[in-house]
Amino acid sequence: MQYTDCALIMGANPAENHPISFRWLTKAKENGGKIISVDPRYTRTSSMSDIYAPLRSGTDIPFIGGMIKYALDNNLYHKEYVAKYTNASFIVKESFKFEDGLFSGYNADKRSYDKTQWAFEKDTEGNLVKDFSLEHPRSVFQLMKKHYSRYDVDTVVKVTGTPKEDLLKVYKAFCATGQVGKAGTIMYAMGTTQHTVGTQNVRAFAMIQLLLGNIGLPGGGVNAMRGESNVQGSTDFGLLYGNLTGYLNAPTSTDPLNATLAGHLEKETPKTGYWSNKPKFIVSLLKAWYGPNATAANEFAYQYLPKGNKNYSHMNLFKAMYDGTLEGAFLFGTNPVVGGPNAGKEKEALSNLKWLVAVDLWETETSAFWQTEAGSNPAKINTEVFLLPACSSYEKEGSISNSARWMQYRWQAIKPLGESKADLEIIHELATRIKGLYKNESGPKAEPINALYWNYGEGHHPDIDLVCKEINGYDVNTGKLIAGFGNLKDDGSTCSGNWIYCGFYPEEGKNRAKNRDKKDTGMSLYLNWSYAWPMNRRILYNRASCDPSGVPYNKEKAVVWYDAVQGKWTGVDVPDFVATRKPGDAGFEDPFIMMNDGVGGVFAPTLNDGPFPEHYEPFESPVQNPFSSQEINPAIQIFYGKFNERGFKADFPIVATTYRVSEHWQSGTMTRNQAWLSELVPYMYIEMSEELAKEKGIKNKDEVIVSSARGEVKAYAMVTKRFKPHKINGKNVHQIGMPWHFGYKGIATGETANRLTPHIGDANTTIPEYKAFLCDVRRA
Amino acid sequence: MATEYVKFVDVTKCDGCRACMVACKNWNDLPAEPQDFLGSAQSHTKTTADTWNVLQYIEHENSKGGLDYLFRHSACFHCTDAACEKVCPEDAISYTDFGTVVIDHEKCVGCGYCVNNCPFEVISLKEYVDKNGDKYRKANKCTMCTDRLEEGLQPACVTTCHTGAMQFGDKTAMIQKAEERVKQIKDRYPNAMVYNPQGVGGTHTVYVLAEKPSVYGLPENPKVPTSAVVWKDYAQPIGKMMIGATTMAVVGAFITNTIISKKKNGKNEDGGEHHE
Amino acid sequence: MSKPQKSTVKVKRFSKAFVWAHAVNAISFIALYITALPMYTEFFDWLYPVLGGPEGARLLHRIFAVAFITPTFIWVIFDFKGFKLWMKELVTWKKRDLEFFTEFVKELFGFNFKHVKQTFFNAGEKINSIIQIFTAILIIGSGFPMWFPEFFPRAVVQWGYLLHNVGFGLAIAVVVGHVYLSVIHKNSKPGYTGVITGEVPAWWAHEHYTEWYEEEVKKGNFPKLEDPHKPTSPDKKKKKGA
16 A cells, blocks of 8 residues: 555545554655545545545445546546456447446346346357457447446536535546556445445446556555454455355355256356366365265265355344244344344344344343343343353454455463353354264254364364364375465365465464564565465455566566566566466466456446446435436345335435444444543544534534434534535535444443444345435434 | 653644554553543543543644644643743652653642643643542653653554654654654645744654644643742742741841840840830 | 839730631641641651641641631621721831831840830831731732632632742741740740730830820720839720720
């Protein structure tokens, strides 16, 4: 980040929520870099920026769509990069259409698309048809140009409410990084993702970055500011409901191909690109999980994997709970009664459980949902709640992975307090006891449990070193550790619990997550500090920092290059490329090795809601969509009934958004129980403009009530100049913001903002739309 | 002789994260003291006996008509000519070789003279309860972590500052850095200035401010209060002299009376008898 | 040293109210002085443990501060006439008052001097009174902002410290002399009983406050000192003290 020429911060507030990243932005500023902050509210990040532009929550796609148009119209894009390193030159099938907000292949009943209609055109031999001149009317480039021709500055300004001169200032400054040798980065967080168009918001960032040639180089990229220190690690390790580990898809029963391992592998494995090695990763994973019980004869125990047929996202799980179709739940360090969307309903849903196991450092609002203090009637709740005390990070050892994919080992600082246990230990005990219970049983329920290979040492404490070795992988016959995922096999001779991490523990006694060498190995990459997957690369797709012949676009900020003398790729970073590829070799000019086609996807025919980001209003919006008659994302799942009441402009004319503060973390469990942090932000408040306050007769420090279709929340009013009404289509649209950390437990208490938020999510990830909903405000 | 140090606070690099506040409480083992809702992000109106540094949040409409959101880590300035040291009747406040100004709790009697004379209003009294349940007071303020300095460490707030808004080092070098920094940021903040007030002989916390001191609630030209100077440099010495003089006069009178009486004894009786 | 020739006749000089007021004033002044001493100079730091630490000293100082304010009220309420006389005397200055001082210095150091005719209060007492009133105002006035700094502007508190100090310095200087004269100095010592019992030897009163004494004789309150051995009428004495 410190090497960036321009950082566009949008949907994020790193100065407040990711302060350490600001250390590097401060350095970038010292090096002459510009910082842009785009946010509905003038934040601490905005104050540290060179340019600030406000926008209404939920209008990121018009903002970036307009920037795409600006870059194309003004010839500011990186032409060689776009032509060679992206799919802009690909020709799309004639069946692809876009009309009035809908892409072709839409099924209104299912609210989903037939994505095959968006496929690329192939010749008779199955090769992609390309036009490097980018002139073909059905080339991705021309389709993109046409799509975003509708996002002219005046229309954008009408939707976003951004003052025109601010918008143009941002466009000009950021598009300047399209110049060869310049690097611009985009930093985003939940302000981008927590929308019904969250995935497409990020896609829009990816598109503009590909157009400006900003991916794969120092000071470039689309950087997700993670919401937790180990979000990266947990998603790497299969936290997401659709994933096994290492971003391998979990097999579902909805696709008949998944009935067998062979079918599953066939379905999952593309013919080209690095993912063509996928069977090696899947089989090695099965070997890690089922050990000797996974053999070629039994499809490496593939049949023991559960194969669901539903969407198992947070909201759907709570819907199932609400409907009474879910009996029990384990909640590890999660507090949905504060953090979940429409939290009042989530609390109601919990009371339908027969049992709930909560694993946490404190008794949270969730594990105490049945108590009178929570507004419940304990006599009427039959849920049996078990609270298991967990260790904090200082009481246990293990690794966390940050957003730069560094796997950093942390050692135990103090012994666990009281009876608290590390999560790993709790899982270990649970697994060994369950295995014990099923030991003498057979049948479909017992088999997967009996087959599970659980070999992490004797006793209550699992041997964490054995866990590490299994994650890395080893030769199952010799026990020798695998040096890297290139050596994994699909014949059952190797195991690896998470292929992307394979290589972090390449030989005995060499756990590279424990590396702590502070020496700068060049370009501040510190290759010997911790371990970054894959294979310790610090900048993904760094091949793209060089021109097609392998010469860095910016020689002063070179990280990898092709060394003609040695005949291979070299540099200060580990090349994210086949290092031995020579000019003239197939794929020498294709830098995006994880993409099937080796290039960056300007056009993404795999997403559920369209190959190009298109603007739809949030589920609840006070504004009509000027781009089409589709008001909301046509591909989102909608819950009806009491589980998800919807509010409209007439009753709730104010846009609301939630956010976090530096001093509190997530649902506040860890921080609202800490006196020094609690005193810094002791009360629930809402931020509003002086204009709105005047309209509503509210004074600073007054107590106010915020209401939405879902509930009401009492809070203090923080009247500030940092919020201004948005001018949307000539009219004032007010917006308020509030932290979502508060609950009634702990030292700093307050009412829960998420009682207001809706049960609606993104079309691809089902992430809830916390960041834009409707409300009203009145004096308490 | 230890080096004279300065804590250089560049408010234009501060992102208001308040880690300095927590680090201070952590190192100095200070309890939390939640206050009423202040209507802004600020947690405490000013420093207190248990909160030795406070991050100020200021919404300021600048001279260009734009909005600035300004932050300032506020704590003891460690003046070269410290009013608190001057007025302390117990010599409980002293200068260290590092240039810091520290309070000796062994000597402090909790009179509060320093509290009311500090031109920056950073000192506060704290009430304690001893073993017997008796209450007593002591003055408290930032020590610049003098205990850490003695161990070769830097102040806790500086160590934790992640944006480099705070630096700690040799006095001259730091002041030079501050002056250079002001030149760099004049475009963005035309009123930017180094705040190292000479009215108190310069301070050991030197700021680069983005705006005029008054925007931050700081005195433009702080000095040791004139009353304190008159009191400590004139009134008290003269007072002591006067007491000495009267006492001497009385003692002198006693002696002369005795001598004269003795001389007159035998001839006359009392001095007072024969004057009429 | 025996003085058989001296009359033992006593005359009423001060009312009970004055005696009380003076006593409260004197005791609280001394107490205030002692409780402040360790803060005033380190030489007296050993007093802290005696006084119950800084907190004890502060508490005592404040208790006596309240007491220190009361004498004026005691006198005004219970002997307004006496108070009025005092006030009147303080603003009445004549040539003999100035003469008094030159003689006083001689008397102070035990040299030969002559009594200048004085009224109820002699010039020395008047000066003492005026300075004490002045310093009391300074000390009390500045004491309030020191005690309750939260109710006063900072500048007032800061100047308060100075004025308290100045007032105290002046007051103590005067008090040292005052106490010396009343308790130790042989010429004024006989008058000491005046502030304890309200009565002083008639001969002494006559000598020091001739004009007043003679006036009282005229009124028939005091015996003529030509015959100092003649006892005074008890009821007349009482009259004055009522």
